[in-house]
Amino acid sequence: MSISTAVSSPRPRVWAMGISRLRDLFVDIASEYAGRADVRVVPRGFGDAVQEIEAAGSERPDVIVAGGSNGAYLRTRVDVPVVVIAPTGFDVMQALARARRDGDSVALVTHGETPDEVKRFAAAYGIDVIFASYRSTEDAQQCVHALRERGVDAVVGPGHVTDLAERAGMAAVFVYSRASVRGAFDTALDVAHATRAEGVRRQRLDNLLQHLRDGVVALDAQGRVEAINQRLAGVLGIDAANAAGMPLQQLAPELSSALPDTDGDTLVSLRGASYLVHRGPLAGAGAAAGTVLTFQESRAVERLDRTLRSRQRVQQFTARYQLDDLIGGCPSIERVRTLVRRYAKSDATVLILGESGTGKEMVAQSMHRLSARRDFAFVAINCGAFPEALLESELFGYEEGAFTGARKGGKAGLIEAAHRGTLFLDEIGEMPLPLQSRLLRVLQEREVVRLGSTEPTRVDIRVVAATHRALTEGIELGTFRADLYYRLNILSIALPPxxxxxxxxxxxxxxxxxxxxxxxxxxxxxxxxxxxxxxxxxxxxEPLRRYAWPGNVxxxxxxxxxxxxxxxxxxxxxxxxxxxxxxxxxxxxxxASAQPQKKGALTLRERSRHVEADEIRAMLAACGGDRDAACKALGISKTTLWRKLNPA
Incomplete structure (x- = not known):
């Protein structure tokens, strides 16, 4: 019978399952809990009780209250918490006292072994009592018959035993009191609340698990699945709802040989995709009680790495100049502005030519700020300002221990720092030949290998190079690689002096x-x-306009x-x-300088010669016309000085 019929009630559902005297006691007491729980008295026991619970479906109880043998039976056959009614010492004392009034020979029959405290209690008060126990309904019948054979007049025990005793012609005293049943109901409510709280917690954890972008599975110490999210279940092609309790090796045999044996990371190929698998301990009771495996798709890791690197920009990797900062209105400067706007729409490599001081980096920064890469790093490095070994580590980075003095943990190079942005290589003509070949590979493959490493790192960069030298002369002299020149000279801008x-x-x-x-x-x-x-x-x-400005702007x-x-x-x-x-x-x-200027446009070689001649004249003026002092300061001979001042 149902004491409270609140369907889908938020109150705990408690089923009191018993027959005979215990059922009647449940009915009397259940109404006291109607406001605190949805209590249902079910007059079923043993196998019939199991069938009733399984037929309940979504309306299954949160907790069951039952007597000794019935409760012990249900505990092993249903996955619902079972609270077994335990008679108090006062219950036993009262029941034995009543039984002594009904007969001279009294027996106390309990389910399972008689508790030692009950035996000590009887001995302390001088109660002459026979102790007997049973484990099943068949045992109970045999026990009662045996007691009758021994001449027992009265039996104290649970409902099933007292019914058997009465049918056998003996006096019977029911051992359970209202107090012990109330205690069982109170315990059942505590268990129900705790179970619901644990269920809510597990539901939240499961929701969290399902919303993770990575695949996750938790295994117990025997390798059985405790929890798995839908993302990983989909990858493995298994049903997440039915995976709990199954060995992962049985669910996904292809993983058995690929998973790491110890805590750490490993790369696993699974159904045509690569996954970074991390193994860690599943802690429980202060020790590792299992394993947690997380599966990250390698492509997602690469995307995250690129995003993080693109955001890790510092102030010096920001372009400060824009096209409006390029002052001038002559046709050659207007042409430069037009080319900058045009080339900013492309990702092709650009070579900027021009004498020192003409504003090559300003043009490069302006192009970057007009491009689609404007929100990412602008990394500039002067290839002539570093020794070869230092330039290599600055450009390409290094791993920990790559050389003496290498930073712990290694260091990313400037090429990596320019990821998704622009790499500006100033004075590219000064780059040593060994580094030119490494730079050529970066331009060809768009990947960089740090010093001391064998693993390439993909980079997405736009390269802008600049030089004041005639690179074609460097090719003829063997100081500059021809293949690198043609890789750099895809788009070009010449800045006028x-x-x-x-x-x-x-x-x-x-x-x-x-x-x-x-x-x-x-x-x-x-x-x-x-x-x-x-x-x-x-x-x-007038003198400002007339001066040759060998140092330009x-x-x-x-x-x-x-x-x-x-x-x-x-x-x-x-x-x-x-x-x-x-x-x-x-x-x-x-x-002092009053040299006439050559009209019209000059070739790059002519400009280089004029720059040298202007620098020599400036030194002569500083030395008061003393050619010996000027030659000493410039580090050249008088013959070279004369040849530079009088080019053919």
């Missing part, structure tokens, strides 16, 4: 002066804008810095200009 941009000299000078004024508080009020900067420099415009910037310092220290009105006399003091080489 400043001497061929005479119309841009003054706009550049004014912009540089304005930038210097922004850094110098004493000059800020005097040069507040570009118009003021142009006005200040107007008196020295970098040299112009140096001269403007000197002018800014002189202006900051000079006293006068806010509109005072910078005079020719002041220019003679801060930049005498501009006045």
């Amino acid at each position: 400043l001497r061929e941009r005479t119309t841009d000299v003054m706009p550049l000078a004014a912009e540089l002066l304005l930038q210097a004024a922004a850094r110098e508080p004493r000059l800020a009020a005097r040069v507040p804008d570009l118009e003021a900067a142009t006005r200040v420099l107007a008196p020295v415009g 970098r040299e112009l910037q140096n001269v403007i810095e000197r002018i800014a310092v002189e202006l900051a220290d000079a006293e006068g009105a806010a509109d005072d200009a910078f005079t020719r006399e002041m220019l003679d003091v801060v930049a005498p080489e501009l006045i």
Whole structure:
């Protein structure tokens, strides 16, 4: 019978299963728990009780309350917690006292061995009692018949035993009291709440397991599946719902020889895909009680690695310049701007040609900021600024222990740092030949091998190289690889020297002066804008335009810095200009040099020769015309000096 019929109630479902006297006691007490649990009294025992539980389906009880033999039977045959009613010492004492009133010879019959405390209790109070026990219904019948044969007048025991005793003509006293049944119900409620809480916890863990992107399986100490998520079950082609309790080796025989024997990582090929498998301990009771295996698809690991590397950028790997920073309006500079915008749409390698100081890195940064790679790293390295061994480790990185002094854990090279971004190789003509061949492989295969490693790392980079040298001459001399040159010279941009941009000299000078004024508080009020900067420099415009500028924009910037310092220290009105006399003091080489400039465009070789000639003239001017001193400072002979100043 059902005391509470709340279907799908959040209250625990408790089934009290018993027959005879125990059933009647359940009915009397169950109503007391109607507000706390959904209690159902089921007049079934043993096999009939098992069938009733299995037929309940989703309405199965959370916990079962039953008497001794019935409870012991159910515990071994159903997967529902069973609380067996345990009579208290007071119950036994009262029952024995009542039995003594009904007969001279009394027997206490219990399911299983009689507890020692009951025997000690009877001995302490001088109660003459025969102790008997049984394990099954057949045992109970034989036990009762044997007691009758011995002349026992009264029997104390559970319901089934007392029924047998009465049918055998003996007095019978029911050992269970209302207090012991209430205690069993209270214990059942505690068990039900704990079971539900554990069920909720396991459900949450299972939900977490199912939402993991990796495949996960937990095994017990014997290699049987305790839990597996759907992702891994799908890969293995098994049913996750029916996998629990099955040996993993039986479910997936192909894994038996591939899984790692010890904790750690290994690469496993499974159904045409590669997985990184990590084995770790499944802790329980303070020790390893099993194993947890996680399966990560290698392609996902590679994607994650690329994402992490692309985000690990530091400030020095950021492009600062943009195309608007390229000052000038002459046709050659407009052509450069057009090429930068066009090449920014491509991922092809670019070779930037131009003398030192013409702004090659500014052009490279501008191209990067206009490209689809703008959100990733811009990594610049000067190939002529490092010794060969240091340049190799900086470019390609190294593994731990690759050489003496190698950083613990190794180090990623600049090529890896440029992943998904732009790698700018300045002064590529200075790169040593051995490194040229390694760089060629990077350009061909788009993978890099660290020093001390044999495993290549895939990189997604756009390469921009720059040089002030004629690389074709290096090929002829054997100092530069022809195959590397053709790999680099896919797209090219030639930057004109400043001497061929005479119309841009003054706009550049004014912009540089304005930038210097922004850094110098004493000059800020005097040069507040570009118009003021142009006005200040107007008196020295002619010598600035006439000078050959062998150092190009970098040299112009140096001269403007000197002018800014002189202006900051000079006293006068806010509109005072910078005079020719002041220019003679801060930049005498501009006045001393009066060489006529060649009109029209020059070839790269002609530009290189003119640069050398201009540098020699500047040194001669610094040495006051002393050729011996100039040759010593330049490290050349007088014959070389004459040849450089008078090219054929």
